Amino acid sequence: MRPDRYMMTGLHGVGSRRSKLIFAGAVYLGLIAMTAVFMFPLLWVIGLSLKTRLQVFALPPLFVWTPTLENYAAVLGQADFLQAFVNSLVVSSGAVLLSLGVGVPAAYAFARFPFRGGSFLFFSLLVMRMLPPIAVLVPMYILFSKLGLTTTRFSVVLAYSTFSLPLVVWIMRGFFEDLPRELEESAWVDGASRAAAFRHVVLPLIRPGLVAASILCLQLAWNDFLFSAVLTNNATRTLPVLMAGFSGGDTGTDWGGMTASGVLVILPVLIFSFAAQRHLVAGLSSGAVKG
């Protein structure tokens, strides 16, 4: 089936009713095929998490079975998993809060008051985000261990700032630039200080931006593996580190427990991201395309 010119005009172009229908059918077919390919791995793994040990290894693989929640019950009964869950939660939200607190005023300054050295500083922040994390991690590990910080959750929060701080500044600067300048200017004329205008006029209006930045940071922090793999021990490790433990050489035989933990790890991010999907896409593209 030849691609149709409506592809570019979103069906608003000229053409007969019949060719429009054929085109729509072809697009749906493509979309369904694509969705099937992209969703199959995830759905299959969710399926595995709902099988008993015997069902997991059945040959030929079972496509129809009575789902069981025993794997989830087993995982949620493990102290290890719950500890890692709490660690992940603490470390991710810590990184988000720290980056917002430190980065939002800076983003505002970058957007509103050009100053000497400002563009150099902003460029350095971008470099911090672009450079490979392992390169920062090697010296960070040494310095933190000499300071007695390794294996603490605080060290992980600090390490996460290498990506969450630039992200916050980058996204928030875009939101501040989109905000009409007149709002603060009238506050300044009324005698408000820069800081007061920022706190009482700008900050309340910028809430969607704060939500977008927080979600993106939270997702990155929740999903990080490398930093917490090096900087934590068994008591402070996060969920991805716990999950990586399943991969040692062989995948073992507890596929049910493994997939159930995996689903529980990705569930919070998915729920969170969908709840704020509008913000997320706006944040992704504004953060990336604006410069």
Add this chain to the structure above:
Amino acid sequence: MGGSTTAVRQAELHSLPGVGFRTCNVQRWFDRQFSRLAVLPTTAMMVLIFGIPLAFSFYLSFQGWSPEQALFAGDFAGSANYEDLLTDPQFLASLQVTFIYTAVTVATELGLGMAIALLLNVDLPLIGLFRTILVVPMMITPIVAALCWKLLLDPDHGVVNYWIGTHIVWLGRPGTALISVMVVNLWQNAPYVAVLLLAGLRSLPSEPVEAASIDGASAWQVFWHVTLPLLRPYILVALLLRTIFEFRAFDNIYVMTSGGPANATMSLSMFTYLASFVKFDLSLGAAASWMMLVMCLLLCLFFIAVIRRREAN
């Protein structure tokens, strides 16, 4: 937000203590210094977690140092660490693997992402649902995604081998292992590219496309000569971002192959990780990470120069 209008905000402002006084010297000083004070915490943080560590690892990369020693008690080793790296077959293999991996995944992601974006750009009922579903893989924790694929590719019980009717040890052979780690990455990041390009497609003006169609251009001609050039800034950004992120490939490789078999999936990040945190040769790790830094920086500068030139034209 919060139901309060600007007028209300300003009324509130007047009632705040200390807001109405213009003549206060302290306030003037604070206003003059506002941007400096606002970026101060960020600057301090950058120096602390970025500047000092990188400077230290630069110093360390010229030292012979072991973790038992005090921070600055190593022996000056000149360029020995770098020479070791450049004569180490494993490091040279990791260079090669990283460049192949980056080039192939980025190119495929862009092609696949463009196809997905074009499909998602058609206005049809239910298209929003597809847009929502297709971004799911990119949200998934990379470690979990890699584990999922490890199960799918399992030689004995994996559903992939069952469907193809083979008994391929996907992660045990150099060629298929590299392809396998790439596939996981594609699965996660082609949708990411699609989201970026879709944002680009949505923002394009419709007039040039309509004019070309009316003039009798075929769908392919419209895409190639009108849509693609208009989309160039978005494509370049996607290219830049993906190149930087594929260059640091680690999570999927760690879980699926740990760099093996026979270094076939040994990325630079994996090499540096093994050198630093498994063999604990941290000065060699520092040298490897500085070589990565320089290469990554050169890549960034190259892309930024390309983007600037495009904008200038």
